[in-house]
Amino acid sequence: MDQDTETLAGGRTVIFSKYEMGRLLGRGTFAKVYLARNLQAPSDQNVAVKVIAKDRVREAALIEQIKREIAVMRLVRHPNVVGIREVMATKNKIFVVMDYVRGGELFARVARGRLREDSARKFFQQLIGAVDYCHSRGVSHRDLKPENLLLDDDGNLKVSDFGLSALPEHHRNDGLLHTRCGTPAYVAPEVLRKKGYDGAAADLWSCGVILYVLLAGFLPFQDSNVMKMYTKIFKADFRFPPWISPEARRLISRLLVPDPGKRISIPGILRVPWFSKGFARPVPVSPQEVPDLDEDLVVVRSKSAPPFYNAFEFISSMSSGFDLSSLFETGRKTGSMFTSRCSSSAIMEKLEWLARKANFRVMFSKGYKVMMQGAAEGRKGRLSVTAEIFEVAPEVVVVEFSKSAGDTLEYRRFCDEDVRPALKDIVWSWQGETSSEG
Template sequence: MDEKRPTPPSSTVKIRRTTSSNSGGGSGPIILGKYQLGHLLGRGSFAKVYHARRLDDGTNVAIKVMDKNTTVDATMERLIIREVSAMHRLNSHPNIIKLNEVMATKSKIYLVMELAPGGDLFSKLNRRGRFSYSTARYYFHQLVSALLFCHQKGVAHRDLKPQNLLVDGEGRLKVSDFGFSALHDEQLSNSLLQTACGTPAYAAPEIIYRREYEGSKADAFSCGVILFVFLTGKLPFDDSSYTRLHLAKHRREYQFPDWVQKPARSVINRLLDPNPSTRLSIEELTEMSWFKRSATKGEESNNQQQLFGQGILEKECEKSGRLMNAFDIISMSHGLDLSGLFGGRSKKKKLRFTTSVHVGSVEEKVMKIGKEEGYRVERTKGGGIGLVQGRVVLLVEIWEMAAKLWLVEIKVVDGGQEFDETQWKVMEVGLKDIVSSWYNDDGS
C-alpha cells in the first residue's frame, strides 16, 4: 500500500539525529577537562550534537555545541535560555531528556544532555511505515505522562512531533527539544499565550487563528496528530499551502484508514477538535478506557503503574561541594539574563507583531508614523517600506501568515546605535491600535 509518510518541516533550530550505539563516545578533543567528544550524531543550522564521554566516570552523554561567534544572535540566545530553563524544571521525569549541565567558553556553548541512542520516532516510522497498536500505545502513554508533568510544572512544549521524541538504550521514550516551549510560574500554568510557533502540520489551529491560546490544549492537539501518525504512518493534515492546511484543521478534513479501530478514532477525534474549549485535555485523556488499557511494546513494559499510579518523586540536585556552572545559576533565578554567556546583550534590533488589519491599512499606518517622526519613506525593490532619517534606516516587511492574518516586522538595518528604546516605544504606541498580538522575546 502506497502511503504518504510524514516529512520533517524546517524550524528555527533542529538537529537531525542518527541512531548510535553506546560505544565510541570519546575519541576527539577534550572539553574543559571534563568530557571527550566522540562521533557526530547530527547537525543543524545553529548547532552540532556529538556523542561524548565523561572523563571521571566514563558516562556516555550527548553534547550540543554552539559557536557564539557565528551562530548565536539575540534570537538564538532567547531559544537557548528558554530550552535550558524548561529542561531544568523537568529534569526529574523519566520520559524527558535530561540536561546535565551547561558550560561555556569565550567561543562555544555546550549543553550536556542525556544520550538517547535509540534515535527518534520519525526515523522508526520511516522504516516501519506505521506502528502496531501495542507499540503506538506504549510510546503514547509515555508521551502523555511526560506532558502531564510538563503542564504541572508550568511548561508547554509547543513543538511536539515524532522528530522530537527520542528513544533511550532501554527503548523508553524521551521528549526533547524545548526551544519553543513557554514557561510560567506553576500557579499560572494555564495562562494564555499569543505567539505563533511550532511545526505547521502538528500545531493547533488556535495558535494561528486566535489571539490567545492555552499551551496545554495546544499540546493536546499535537498529541492527536502524533497518535494518528503512529497508527497510520501519514499526517492527518498535509498541504503545502499554509492557509489550506489550517482550514483543513478547522473543517476536520482527515480520513482514517480502515484498520484504525473505533476506540482509537474516538480519542484522535476528540484531540483534534479545532475548538480548544471542547477539545480533550491531557488530564481527561488519561481517564479514557482506551488509554487505560495496559501498554507494552514487544516484551518491554512501560511500567504505567509507576508513572501514573504512584506519581513521580522529584529528586533535588545536590550542589554542595562543587563549583556553580551556568546551569546552576539558571536554576536559582527564573528568567535570569545570561548575557555573560553570550558576550553581552545587544540592543533591540526589531519589532514584530501580528495583525488582522488589511495590509494596505498597515502600510498607511506605518508610513504615517514614519513621516510624523521625520523619516523619509521609500519603497524597496522587494515590496517593503524603508524609513530613513540621517544614518538610521528601518525596513518594514509584511507577510501573510493565514487568511486575514499578517506578520509585520520592523527592523533596524543601519544606524542601530542611534535608534534607542525611546524610539521603539514611539513605534509601539503608534501601532498599538492595529496590533493583534506582539511577538515578545520571551516567547509568550
C-alpha cells in the same frame, strides 16, 4: 582554541578535563550535537553535548531562547524527558550536556510503516505522561512531533528539543500565549490564528496528530498547498484509515477538536479505557532517593569544593547584570536564592542549624546539598526543601532553595518566615535584591 578545551594524543578533544568528544550526532543552524564520554564517571558513560556558537546566537538575537531552553530542561526532570546534566561555557562556545538517547527518533520508526496498536499506545502513554508533568511545571512544549521524540535502549520514549517551549512568564496579561510557532502539520488551529492560545491545550492537539501518525503511518492533514492544509486543520477535516480501531478513533477525535475549550484534557485522557490499558505512571522519586538521582546533574562535583557553576560565564558574558535566575528552577522567585561570601562548610553548618530551628528533619546532608523535611503534615503532605551550594567565583557562592515536595504556599512561607531571618548573618544578597555591601 577555547579555554578549557584540550587536544590529547591521537587528536582526541577533551572539554573541561571531563568530557572526551566523539562523533557528530547532528547539526542545526546554531549548534552541533556530539557524542561524548564522561571521563570522571565510575564506568564509561556516554552523553550528548550540544555545542552552541555564541557569536551566531548573538547575531540571531536568540540569547533569551537559549537561556529559556536550559531553564526548562532543568525544570522538567522526568523519565520520559531527555535530561540535562550540566551547562558550561568558554569565551566562544556554550556546552549543554544531556542524556545520550541512542535509539534515534520515533519518526524513523514511523517512516518504516505504521505501528501496531499496542506499540502506538505505549508510546502515546509515555508521551502523555511526560506532557502532563511538563504542564504541571508550567511548561508548554509547543513543538511536539515524532522528530522530537527519541527512543532509549529499552525502547522508551524521551521528549526532547524545548527550544520553542514557554513558561508562565511568557504569557501576556490575558493569561495566554501569542507567539505563532511549531511545525505546521502538527500545530493546533488556535496557534495559527492571531488570537492568544493556551499552550497546554495546543500541546494536546499535537499529541492527537502524533497518535494518528503512529497508527495510520501518515499525517491527518496533508496538502501540497500550505493554506489548504491550514483550512483542513481549522475544520479538523481528516479521515481515518480502516485499520484504526473504533476506540482509538474516538480518542483521536476528542483530541483533534478545533475548539480548545471542547478538546479532551489530560485527566479525561487518563479515564479513556483504550489509553488506560496497561498504563502505569512513572514511580515518583522519594526524598531519600534524590541524592542518587541528582548526583551527576547540572554541576561538576568534587570532594574539596562545592559545585562550580560554569554557566556563570555564559550568563555574565551574554546578558547584563549578575542574574542567575534563568538557569535555576526556583531562581525566578525572589527569596529562593542568595549569594554569600562565607565558606561552604560554614553555610552547610548553618543550613543544618536552620533545619533544627524550624523543626525540620535533615533527610540527608551530602556533599554540598541538604534536604530537610517538615515534621507537620501540610495541605499536600510534608514539606520537603532542598538547599544546594554552587561556587560562582573564588569568594562567592550561591545557595539555591527548591521545593522537593509539599505545598507551594507553605514553601514560600517557610522561605519568608524561617529561612530569611535565620540566615541573615551569612547572606550577601538575595536574588532580585541589591547587595548592601560595596
